[in-house]
Amino acid sequence: MNANVGSFLINSFHTPAIRHLAWLCQAPQLMRSPITFDPAKHLPANYPNILAAWDRNPSAAPPLLSEPPQRRLGFYFERLYQVLLDDLLGWPILLKNQQIQSNGRTIGELDFVVHNRADNRIEHHEIAIKFYLGVPEPIGHTLWYGPNASDRLDIKTARLLEQQSRRTELPETLALLAESNITGPLTPRVFMPGYLFYPDVPQAITPHYVPDEHLRGRWMYVFDAKALNTSHWVVLNKPHWIGHWFQSEPPDAEHVLEALARVDTKAAPQLFAVMQENAQTGSWFETDRIFVVPGSWP
Structure with missing residues (x-):
C-alpha cells in the first residue's frame, strides 16, 4: 500500500490534528500478532462525520486536538490515541502512562489501561508510531533502522x-x-502503525511478521537525491510525519534544496513528500515519501 491510504477522507479535513487522527483510525500496522489492536473494527460507522463536525467547529472538538503538538512525535501520537479511545470509541481510560515501581525504582510503564465496552473487558494497550529504513546486509537479510539508527x-x-x-x-x-x-x-493489545522505507537498490527483504498492506516509502543517500529533480518535493517536519500531506500552494524548490544541504552538513536524516498537482482543484497531494540520509548513515 502506498502513501495514499485513505487520502480522500484525510484530505477533506482542514485541521491538521484531525487529519492526523483520521490517518490513525485507518493506518495499517507494522506487525502481525494475535494481540494487535485494529481501531477500524470498533469505530462507529459515522466516525468520519464526527471528525467532519469537529473540523467545521473546532470549539466542539476534544480540547486535546487544539493543543500545540509536543516536540516528541510519540507524545503527540499518544494524545491522538487518547482521543480515539475516549471520544471516538467511548472507552473509559482507567490509567495512562502509569509508572510501575519496585523497591523505589521505575521498572516500566503502562501506556493505557482501558475498558473495552464493546467486549466488556479491561485491556492494556501499548502503542508506538514507527518509521524504519531497510538496509540490506551482505549475508542476505535486511536490517530495518529508525532514522537515528539507534532503533x-x-x-x-x-x-x-x-x-x-x-x-x-x-x-x-x-x-x-x-x-x-x-x-x-x-487483555494485552499492541498498536504500532508507521512506514517502512525501501532503498531503490539493492532489494530490501520485508520481515515475515509485517503485514503485506503496510505503508511504504523510499530512502536514498543525499548525494543521490541532489542528482534528482526535487522541484516537486516538500519538506515534512513532525508532527506531519503522521498522515497524508497536501497543500494548496506549489512546492518550494528552494526550501527543499536548503533541507538537502542541512542533511549533508548536520548529518541528520530528513523526510520529504513527493507531490503531484490536482488539475481540477490546483492543490497538491502526496504520492510518495522519501527519507534522505547522510552518507555516513546508519
Whole structure:
C-alpha cells in the first residue's frame, strides 16, 4: 500500500490534528500478532462525520486536538490515541502512562489501561508510531533502522510483544492495579502503525511478521537525491510525519534544496513528500515519501 491510504477522507479535513487522527483510525500496522489492536473494527460507522463536525467547529472538538503538538512525535501520537479511545470509541481510560515501581525504582510503564465496552473487558494497550529504513546486509537479510539508527524494527517488535505487553503479569503491576480497583486478567493489545522505507537498490527483504498492506516509502543517500529533480518535493517536519500531506500552494524548490544541504552538513536524516498537482482543484497531494540520509548513515 502506498502513501495514499485513505487520502480522500484525510484530505477533506482542514485541521491538521484531525487529519492526523483520521490517518490513525485507518493506518495499517507494522506487525502481525494475535494481540494487535485494529481501531477500524470498533469505530462507529459515522466516525468520519464526527471528525467532519469537529473540523467545521473546532470549539466542539476534544480540547486535546487544539493543543500545540509536543516536540516528541510519540507524545503527540499518544494524545491522538487518547482521543480515539475516549471520544471516538467511548472507552473509559482507567490509567495512562502509569509508572510501575519496585523497591523505589521505575521498572516500566503502562501506556493505557482501558475498558473495552464493546467486549466488556479491561485491556492494556501499548502503542508506538514507527518509521524504519531497510538496509540490506551482505549475508542476505535486511536490517530495518529508525532514522537515528539507534532503533530497530526487530528489537522494538520483540520488546513490545515479549516485555511491554506483558507488564501486567508482574506482581508489582498487579499490586498497582489493585490500588485502582482494577482486577485481572487484563487483555494485552499492541498498536504500532508507521512506514517502512525501501532503498531503490539493492532489494530490501520485508520481515515475515509485517503485514503485506503496510505503508511504504523510499530512502536514498543525499548525494543521490541532489542528482534528482526535487522541484516537486516538500519538506515534512513532525508532527506531519503522521498522515497524508497536501497543500494548496506549489512546492518550494528552494526550501527543499536548503533541507538537502542541512542533511549533508548536520548529518541528520530528513523526510520529504513527493507531490503531484490536482488539475481540477490546483492543490497538491502526496504520492510518495522519501527519507534522505547522510552518507555516513546508519
